[in-house]
Amino acid sequence: MVDAGTDTDLSALIWTPQRSAALDRLERFAPRAGRAYAARRNFDFGPQDRSNVSALSPWIRHRLILEEEVLSSVLQRHSFSAAEKFVQEVFWRGYFKGWLEHRAQVWARYRSDLSDCLEGLDRDPALRDRYEAAVEGRSGIDCFDAWAKELVATGYLHNHTRMWFASIWIFTLHLPWQLGADLFLRHLLDGDPASNTLGWRWVGGLHTRGKTYLARASNIARYTDGRFDPAGQLATAAPALSEPALDAPRSPQFDATPKDIGRFGLLVTEEDGQPETLDLPGRPSALLGLAATAERSPLAVSDVARSFAEAAVGDALSRAAEAFGAEPAHTGDLQPGAEAWGPRLVDWARNRDLSVIVTAAPPVGPIRDSLTTAGPVLADAGITLLTVARRYDRAVWPHAGKGFFQLKAKIPKLLNGLGLSA
Structure with missing residues (x-):
C-alpha cells in the first residue's frame, strides 16, 4: 500500500505499482478534491508534502485506476461546482491524449x-555542457537544480513545477524543448507521450500558437511557500517557438469489438492495468504481459520508471489471471526495441494455439509503435490483432481536436453520458 504519513501530512509519498495502492490513495484524497483542492492545488510544498494534490497520476497513467473511477469517487462527495477544478484536471489528461490522436x-x-x-549535442560541446549541467542539477538556479534532482530521485514533480521547469529550460537556459521533454519522459512515473509532449509544446508556444508560459520569480516564491526565490535569475521574456505547419487533424478511429471470436489471447501492456474490466469478446485463453518503457527514449530510461511500469503490468496480470482463470506469462520490458514484439507475440500465440490476440487500444506512443511494427509479422503468421477501446476514450477523444476550452464546455454532458453526474 501507499506509505503516505497521515491524512493531513502526506509525507514521504511512495507510489506502489498496485491497484490497491491507487484505491487507497483515492479514498484518502477524494474528501479534499473540492474547494480545498481548487484553493491550494498550485502550491508545491515539496516532496515531503503532497496533501494538496491527488498524486494519482502514476496510477492513472498506467490505468491501474481509471479516470471514471476517480471522477465517480469525487462526485459522490462533492457537487460539480465545488469539484469543477479537479474534474477539469482529470479531463485535461483525456484532452491531451485525444488531441494527439x-x-x-x-x-x-x-x-x-x-x-x-x-x-x-555531439556537434556542439558548449550546448552539451549546458545540457548536462541542467540534467544534473548544476545550472546555478537553486529551484531548478532542486527539481532536477527530485525528478531523478522520485520520478515525480508537482504539475506547477513542471511548467516552471520547462519554462526555465526553454527561455532561461535556452535548451531545445525536445531534450527537456525527453528528460521528463525518461524519469517520470507518469511519463505519458501525450501529456508530456503537449505540455512542453504548450509552454513553448507551439500547442496554442504564440501563447507561452513564462516562469516568474515572484510566482515561484509564492507557490513554493517561500522555499525558493530565483529573483534576477530568470528570463523576463518568452518568445514563442516556431515549427513547420501541421497537417490537417484526423478524427480518432476505434475498432469495432466483435461479439464472438472464439479462442483468443489477451495482451496486457503498461497502457492499461485493468484488463479484467475491458469489454472483451469473451474469456481469454491465455495472458501475456509486455512493457515498452525502454522505448520512451533513445537514451536510458530510469530504473524508477521502468520498474514501476513493469510491476504495474505484473499487478494487472495477477488480477486478470484471477478473473479469467488463465495462466499469465510476463516477459517484462522487451529488448532490443519495438522490432522484438512481432517475434515474441508470434511465439506466444503459436505455443498456445492462438490465432487472435486482443489488447486494450493503445494511444499514440511507444506501445502503439511497437504493435504497429509487429503488425506485418503477425499478419504473415496468420495472427489477427484486435484492439478494444475504453468507453471513456470513445467519449472524450473525438472532442479534443481543438482547444481544451471547447472540450471543457462539454464536460457536464460527457459526465452525464458516462453516468457520472454529481
Whole structure:
C-alpha cells in the first residue's frame, strides 16, 4: 500500500505499482478534491508534502485506476461546482491524449527532432555542457537544480513545477524543448507521450500558437511557500517557438469489438492495468504481459520508471489471471526495441494455439509503435490483432481536436453520458 504519513501530512509519498495502492490513495484524497483542492492545488510544498494534490497520476497513467473511477469517487462527495477544478484536471489528461490522436504526426515529429537534438549535442560541446549541467542539477538556479534532482530521485514533480521547469529550460537556459521533454519522459512515473509532449509544446508556444508560459520569480516564491526565490535569475521574456505547419487533424478511429471470436489471447501492456474490466469478446485463453518503457527514449530510461511500469503490468496480470482463470506469462520490458514484439507475440500465440490476440487500444506512443511494427509479422503468421477501446476514450477523444476550452464546455454532458453526474 501507499506509505503516505497521515491524512493531513502526506509525507514521504511512495507510489506502489498496485491497484490497491491507487484505491487507497483515492479514498484518502477524494474528501479534499473540492474547494480545498481548487484553493491550494498550485502550491508545491515539496516532496515531503503532497496533501494538496491527488498524486494519482502514476496510477492513472498506467490505468491501474481509471479516470471514471476517480471522477465517480469525487462526485459522490462533492457537487460539480465545488469539484469543477479537479474534474477539469482529470479531463485535461483525456484532452491531451485525444488531441494527439487527431495529430499523431506531432509524436512522430518529436521523435525525429529528438534524434536530431541528441546528435546536436555531439556537434556542439558548449550546448552539451549546458545540457548536462541542467540534467544534473548544476545550472546555478537553486529551484531548478532542486527539481532536477527530485525528478531523478522520485520520478515525480508537482504539475506547477513542471511548467516552471520547462519554462526555465526553454527561455532561461535556452535548451531545445525536445531534450527537456525527453528528460521528463525518461524519469517520470507518469511519463505519458501525450501529456508530456503537449505540455512542453504548450509552454513553448507551439500547442496554442504564440501563447507561452513564462516562469516568474515572484510566482515561484509564492507557490513554493517561500522555499525558493530565483529573483534576477530568470528570463523576463518568452518568445514563442516556431515549427513547420501541421497537417490537417484526423478524427480518432476505434475498432469495432466483435461479439464472438472464439479462442483468443489477451495482451496486457503498461497502457492499461485493468484488463479484467475491458469489454472483451469473451474469456481469454491465455495472458501475456509486455512493457515498452525502454522505448520512451533513445537514451536510458530510469530504473524508477521502468520498474514501476513493469510491476504495474505484473499487478494487472495477477488480477486478470484471477478473473479469467488463465495462466499469465510476463516477459517484462522487451529488448532490443519495438522490432522484438512481432517475434515474441508470434511465439506466444503459436505455443498456445492462438490465432487472435486482443489488447486494450493503445494511444499514440511507444506501445502503439511497437504493435504497429509487429503488425506485418503477425499478419504473415496468420495472427489477427484486435484492439478494444475504453468507453471513456470513445467519449472524450473525438472532442479534443481543438482547444481544451471547447472540450471543457462539454464536460457536464460527457459526465452525464458516462453516468457520472454529481
